Amino acid sequence: MRATDLGITIGRFDTGPRNAITDVEGVLVGHTTVVADDVRSGVTAVVPEALTTWRTTLPAGLAVGNGHGKLIGATQIDEMGAIETPILLTSTLSAYRVADALVTYMLNLPEHHDTITLNPVVGETNDGFLSDIRSRPIREEHVVAAIESAGREVVEGCVGAGTGTVALGYKGGIGTASRVVDVAGETRTVGALVQSNFGGTLTAAGVRxxxxxxLATTPPEPDGNSCMIVVATDAPLDARQLQRVARRAVYAMARVGARYSNSSGDYAIAFGSHGAPPADSALNEIFEGTMDAVEEALLNSLFTAETTYGYRGRAAHAVPTSRYSQP
Known part of the structure; x- marks a missing residue:
């Protein structure tokens, strides 16, 4: 189930046709899921088509809620206000292998035949509760498959980088949502994709x-809880404005009960298209729509996840959605 299947409506804006980050034109999502023996892991690719066909940068902003993470490429996003590659999400100790594979993939593109510097963007959360994280199972072929399989339909739950994650005491995963908003008199779309793996108490539309x-069993409380959030928009925002959007994405975690613990790596990256940026006073709806989309994406990441058994016989149980009662 997604949140809407439970009758949960977040905010006042309409969703895009897929209610996904891919409602933003030119944005694709692909997954590779790796399940074998003690491994429950994978990689998820958010692919702006422009960066694999004809552009070398897109404007972007970064927000850090709590910086206990290994977000590769973060300082250059903060300094230069741009991304140069698709945004890949994976497991903590596999992030470095994923970054190397992403660089190889990009250098092989025609647009980069003369490139001598490149900033790969790879986010992560720690799936060590359900997966043998020390085995670092993600390989170059997994990265390439995620990028090249990317499309408009987004699978949610226990897939890709969400295969082994745990959130709010339940099985977490990948979730997505979108909103259609007004920016300076123009209809625009903002979409979010999340990799949920953080602690707290699940709160759905005000219901704890x-x-x-x-649950009939003790819920997991793994170390290294984190959340990666990717926001895309077709609004022509500049890097500073996208950084402000990214901050709102992190704020939205509180709506679903995040506790922002000491060991949590909570990050949001927002990217958009080039164009003449609107005045800041025109951003109110995109701020609101971002928070709504992230909140719903986080709920979707849990509600679509299935009970998963993994490393050392550990289990993370799905949210018992039959227990949800609207306020």
Whole structure:
């Protein structure tokens, strides 16, 4: 189930046709899921088509909620206000192998035949509760498959980088959503994709759903809880404005019960298309739409996830959505 299947409506704006980050024109998503023996892991690719066909940069902004993470490429996004590659999400200790594979992939593109410097962007969360994280299972072929399989339909839940994640005491995963908003008199789309793996108490549209009360077993409380959020928009925002959008994405985690713990790596990257940026006063709806889309994406990441058994016989249980009652 997605949040809308439970009758949960977040905010006042309409969604895009897919209610996904891919409602933003030119944005694709692909996954590679790796499940074998003690491994429950994978990689998810958010692919702006422009960066694999004809552009070398897109404007972007970064927000850090809590910086206990290994977000590769973060300082250059912050300094230069741009991304140069698709944004890949994976497992903590596989992030470096994924970054190397991403560089190889990009250098082989015609647009980069003379490139001598490149900033790969790879985010991660720690899936070590359900997966043998020390084995670093993600390989170059997994990265290439995720990028090249990217399309408009987005699978959610226990897939790709969300295969082994745990959030709010339940099985977490990948989630996505979108909103259609007005920016300076123009209809624009903002979409979000999340990799949920953080602690706290699940709250859905104001209803608390504590795992310790709703599950018949003790909920997992793994170390290294984190969340990666990617926001895309077709609004022509500049890097500074996209950084402000990214901050709102991190704020939205609080709506679903995040506790922003000491060991959490909570990051948001927002990217958009080039164009003449609107005045800041025109951004109110995109701020609001961003928070709504992220909140719903986070809920979708849990509601679409399935109970998963993994490393050392550990289990992360799905949210018992039958227990949800609208306020």
């Amino acid at each position: 759903m504590p795992a310790q009360e709703l």
